[in-house]
Amino acid sequence: MSKYFDLTRRNFLKSSAAVGALVLGTCFAGAAPRMMAGVLTKPSESSKEANLFVALRPDGIVEITCHRSEMGQQIRTAIAQIVADEMEASWDKVVVIQAKGDLKYGDQNTDGSRSIRYNMQRLREMGASVRHMMRQAAATRWNVSLDECSAEQHIVTHSSGKTLTYAELVSDALNITPPETDKIPLKKRSEWRYINTAMAHIDLKDIVTGKATFAADVLEPNAHIAMIIRPPVVGGKVKSFDAKAAKAIDGVIDVIEIPAPKGAPVFQPKGGIAIVAKNTWAAMKGRRALSITWDDGKNGDYNSEAFKASLLATVATPQKSVREIGDAVNTLAKANDKLVADYYAPHLAQAPMEPPCATAMYYKDRVDVWAATQNPQADMETVGSMVGMAKEKINVHVTLLGGGFGRKSKPDFSAEAAYISMKTGHAIRVQWTREDDIQHAFYHAVSAQHIEASFDKNGAIDAYLHRTAFSPLASTFIQDTTRPLSAELRLGFTDNPINTPNMKLENGAAPAKTRVGWMRSVSNVFHAFAIQSFIAEAAHKAGRDQKDYLLETIGPDRIVDVTEEKADYDNYGGDKAVYPLDISRLRHVIEKAAEMSGWGRKLPKGRGLGIAAHRSFLTYVATVVEVEVSNSGDLKIIKSWASIDAGTVVNTDTVKNQVQGGSIYGLTAAISEGITFDKGRVQQSNFHDYRVPRMSDCPLEIEVEVVQSDAAPAGVGEPPTPVYAPALCNAIFAACGKRIRQLPIGDQLRT
Amino acid sequence: MITFTLNGKIREFAGDPTTPVLWYLRDEVQLTGPKFGCGMGQCGACTIHLNGVAQRSCILPIAAISGSKITTIEGLSDDGEHAVQQAWIEHKVPQCGFCQCGQMMQAASLLASNPTPSDDEIVQSMSGNICRCGTYPRIHKAIKSASKVMASVGYYVPEKTGEEA
Numbered sequence: 001m002s003k004y005f006d007l008t009r010r011n012f013l014k015s016s017a018a019v020g021a022l023v024l025g026t027c028f029a030g031a032a033p034r035m036m037a038g039v040l041t042k043p044s045e046s047s048k049e050a051n052l053f054v055a056l057r058p059d060g061i062v063e064i065t066c067h068r069s070e071m072g073q074q075i076r077t078a079i080a081q082i083v084a085d086e087m088e089a090s091w092d093k094v095v096v097i098q099a100k101g102d103l104k105y106g107d108q109n110t111d112g113s114r115s116i117r118y119n120m121q122r123l124r125e126m127g128a129s130v131r132h133m134m135r136q137a138a139a140t141r142w143n144v145s146l147d148e149c150s151a152e153q154h155i156v157t158h159s160s161g162k163t164l165t166y167a168e169l170v171s172d173a174l175n176i177t178p179p180e181t182d183k184i185p186l187k188k189r190s191e192w193r194y195i196n197t198a199m200a201h202i203d204l205k206d207i208v209t210g211k212a213t214f215a216a217d218v219l220e221p222n223a224h225i226a227m228i229i230r231p232p233v234v235g236g237k238v239k240s241f242d243a244k245a246a247k248a249i250d251g252v253i254d255v256i257e258i259p260a261p262k263g264a265p266v267f268q269p270k271g272g273i274a275i276v277a278k279n280t281w282a283a284m285k286g287r288r289a290l291s292i293t294w295d296d297g298k299n300g301d302y303n304s305e306a307f308k309a310s311l312l313a314t315v316a317t318p319q320k321s322v323r324e325i326g327d328a329v330n331t332l333a334k335a336n337d338k339l340v341a342d343y344y345a346p347h348l349a350q351a352p353m354e355p356p357c358a359t360a361m362y363y364k365d366r367v368d369v370w371a372a373t374q375n376p377q378a379d380m381e382t383v384g385s386m387v388g389m390a391k392e393k394i395n396v397h398v399t400l401l402g403g404g405f406g407r408k409s410k411p412d413f414s415a416e417a418a419y420i421s422m423k424t425g426h427a428i429r430v431q432w433t434r435e436d437d438i439q440h441a442f443y444h445a446v447s448a449q450h451i452e453a454s455f456d457k458n459g460a461i462d463a464y465l466h467r468t469a470f471s472p473l474a475s476t477f478i479q480d481t482t483r484p485l486s487a488e489l490r491l492g493f494t495d496n497p498i499n500t501p502n503m504k505l506e507n508g509a510a511p512a513k514t515r516v517g518w519m520r521s522v523s524n525v526f527h528a529f530a531i532q533s534f535i536a537e538a539a540h541k542a543g544r545d546q547k548d549y550l551l552e553t554i555g556p557d558r559i560v561d562v563t564e565e566k567a568d569y570d571n572y573g574g575d576k577a578v579y580p581l582d583i584s585r586l587r588h589v590i591e592k593a594a595e596m597s598g599w600g601r602k603l604p605k606g607r608g609l610g611i612a613a614h615r616s617f618l619t620y621v622a623t624v625v626e627v628e629v630s631n632s633g634d635l636k637i638i639k640s641w642a643s644i645d646a647g648t649v650v651n652t653d654t655v656k657n658q659v660q661g662g663s664i665y666g667l668t669a670a671i672s673e674g675i676t677f678d679k680g681r682v683q684q685s686n687f688h689d690y691r692v693p694r695m696s697d698c699p700l701e702i703e704v705e706v707v708q709s710d711a712a713p714a715g716v717g718e719p720p721t722p723v724y725a726p727a728l729c730n731a732i733f734a735a736c737g738k739r740i741r742q743l744p745i746g747d748q749l750r751t
Numbered sequence: 752m753i754t755f756t757l758n759g760k761i762r763e764f765a766g767d768p769t770t771p772v773l774w775y776l777r778d779e780v781q782l783t784g785p786k787f788g789c790g791m792g793q794c795g796a797c798t799i800h801l802n803g804v805a806q807r808s809c810i811l812p813i814a815a816i817s818g819s820k821i822t823t824i825e826g827l828s829d830d831g832e833h834a835v836q837q838a839w840i841e842h843k844v845p846q847c848g849f850c851q852c853g854q855m856m857q858a859a860s861l862l863a864s865n866p867t868p869s870d871d872e873i874v875q876s877m878s879g880n881i882c883r884c885g886t887y888p889r890i891h892k893a894i895k896s897a898s899k900v901m902a903s904v905g906y907y908v909p910e911k912t913g914e915e916a
């Protein structure tokens with residue numbers, strides 16, 4: 001496994017600390033991370049050990065620990081940029097070590113677009129501490145005052161001109177106590193040399209040469225390959241199976257039943273029958289030869305069309321209030337001119353390019369796991385309970401992820417590998433097929449929404465009623481619950497920025513008849529679709545320009561505090577003093593995207609521009625899409641423009657790439673047929689019937705403006721996604737007058 | 752016994768002749784550049800060259816490559832020197848990177864047969880390769896850059912370059 005073991009911390013400890021490296025970490029005192037006051041010359045692997053974030057080796061190499069999962073957002077590079085910048089490390093001496101799952105790092109759940117938000121400050125402090133200690137060590141060695149020593153690019157220079165390299169200072173620094181957090185001088189923004197630049201990501205070369213290690217690339221020559229046929233209906237189980245034909249296939253070693261889960265799904269494997277084989281092809285053949293009869297359980301009646309009708313019926317009647325301003329209900333009752341619209345969006349599968357995959361080796365007293373996981377601590381938990389071991393005994397190594405999008409926050413696949421390894425006593429790699437991935441995802445919620453509004457004499461919204469109903473993600477954790485948590489409603493629903501004297505937001509109950517899970521931007525996707533489509537519809541009704549009307553609808557620059565209306569709203573866990581809902585920032589991105597697109601320019605017949613803007617994960621994004629719709633209803637996206645204000649950003653090019661990719665990910669919601677169910681079974685199986693955007697569906701140019709901001713860092717990975725489908729549908733309306741209220745677009749343009 | 756050339760070296764395979772080349776490469780010879788994304792020719796993650804032309808290795812039985820030359824990303828160049836790889840670096844194309852070996856092999860094959868493709872020809876040739884991270888605009892730009900380089904230095908001939916990884 002040499003190819004992979006280089007990434008582990010075991011190696012890190014041996015190669016660095018054991019030979020007298022300077023190692024620094026932070027530890028958590030309650031919620032607020034503080035600098036650990038002490039240098040670890042002899043780090044141990046005990047749980048009291050500090051969190052190792054930076055080690056300066058005697059040869060001058062800096063090892064920076066990345067405790068978040070890499071899935072294309074370039075977090076490994078961003079963490080290194082932050083630490084190396086503050087410590088004044090020379091970039092060619094930086095090595096990134098991927099952390100295993102370990103509670104001591106604090107949160108490792110790479111989800112919710114918060115890696116930078118949660119960690120930037122402590123990483124800066126860590127880097128600055130090392131820089132400070134290097135200066136201190138040099139000052140002591142030279143017997144001069146600290147002020148006379150400056151550090152730059154791995155070298156400390158005295159005002160007289162003499163120099164010492166960081167490598168030469170490592171052993172001296174071992175005797176220096178790190179400074180207190182608040183005494184560390186952090187760099188001024190103007191002094192940053194890596195942060196807020198477009199530097200290339202550290203894994204780029206490995207990726208273009210095919211050397212990057214994803215989950216299935218972990219070389220464990222002894223591993224057997226397992227493939228699993230899982231119950232087609234959530235809550236179903238194996239009734240009986242016949243393994244004779246499968247076992248007769250050359251290369252098939254074993255056939256193992258995986259127990260059905262109990263209680264709420266959480267991240268438990270679905271159960272089913274595993275084929276264990278010498279190689280992947282034998283496993284694939286074995287799986288085809290297996291015959292299984294299923295007991296479908298209570299979700300065997302799940303049918304998407306019927307469910308859609310029930311959701312639409314739910315939002316047609318009054319539901320539980322979530323937030324209320326003024327009296328929308330009475331204002332609407334008295335209005336003689338209303339706009340009423342229902343919106344619908346189907347389930348989606350995340351479908352990361354790399355299907356779920358994990359390798360596990362079970363020992364009597366521990367399990368080693370290598371997985372493409374977004375949250376190694378969830379693997380520890382899930383694997384631990386699957387094999388009956390304490391989570392501390394589960395060593396989870398995180399490989400590169402071939403995309404995550406929320407799917408890989410749920411480590412059912414790691415638990416499968418561990419269970420089969422326990423049963424066979426052999427290292428096992430569980431390889432999911434694309435069919436497995438499409439049919440056994442934790443799906444983006446199916447949703448229906450009803451919005452109605454009345455207008456004042458100028459056409460402005462004077463009352464707004466919005467009902468949402470969707471299969472709640474909460475049901476994955478709380479068995480049979482039909483209500484979303486406020487943490488789901490806050491995703492683009494509770495925090496509606498419309499400026500109106502009368503607003504009522506309601507939520508209707510809905511069951512989940514499958515496993516529901518996070519997908520990039522989660523319920524922001526359908527909420528932004530409905531709200532931003534509706535505002536454009538209202539603009540049209542008022543005979544106004546869509547962009548002007550959008551700006552007027554969000555109202556004057558101000559801070560919106562939705563908790564003033566007693567709404568249950570946690571602002572993504574962000575302090576509202578630091579991360580307020582600031583209308584001026586929303587306005588700015590709208591104006592910027594419009595300006596970039598040449599909003600208002602004359603377009604040929606059949607072309608149209610559409611705009612949408614949305615705040616999510618504390619970041620503001622506006623997108624303009626230009627489309628062409630032919631007479632026969634063929635849709636072509638010409639180009640799109642986006643402006644993003646994510647506060648302080650670490651890598652400007654990564655942000656652009658995320659906005660481009662997040663836009664195209666958002667396009668999935670508009671063009672994919674979605675995931676549908678009949679008799680509880682998913683009807684799609686692979687990319688031929690679960691359509692995802694291809695180059696031919698996409699604009700060849702997505703121009704992105706990253707707002708230069710000193711505001712606190714906010715999310716980047718998810719916020720570009722929700723605006724895309726509504727901007728596209730608004731553009732389609734502008735091009736051909738066809739309003740899309742139900743996704744996918746399908747053949748609605750042909751009628 | 753099936754005999755063929757892999758990244759410039761003669762190889763033999765005596766196992767199940769229906770084995771897809773992808774699984775031979777990944778399981779038997781540990782060449783993990785070609786990825787498994789769909790297993791039915793829908794996504795291009797497994798793309799390799801068969802006698803210099805892009806092929807989906809997940810649906811290519813090993814029996815079909817008898818006497819042929821195949822190249823994987825590991826054999827496209829010694830250390831990432833191929834114009835397509837260089838263009839990928841220049842445009843910082845990859846996000847997660849999982850699809851990119853397949854994308855580059857497809858692009859290299861396109862440019863080998865058509866060194867100056869039009870915008871539409873690029874779209875046509877690349878639309879069988881899915882990127883869920885949505886790097887298509889950058890892939891398109893990178894191919895245009897590589898095209899300029901390759902048009903000036905002549906065709907890429909796979910069997911002349913590359914060592915086994």
Ligand code: FES
Pocket residue numbers: 786787788789790791792793794795796797798807808809810
């Ligand atoms: S894995 Fe071969 S085309 Fe998808």
Ligand code: FES
Pocket residue numbers: 072353402403845846847848849850851881882883884885886
């Ligand atoms: S870069 Fe992630 S799938 Fe293409």
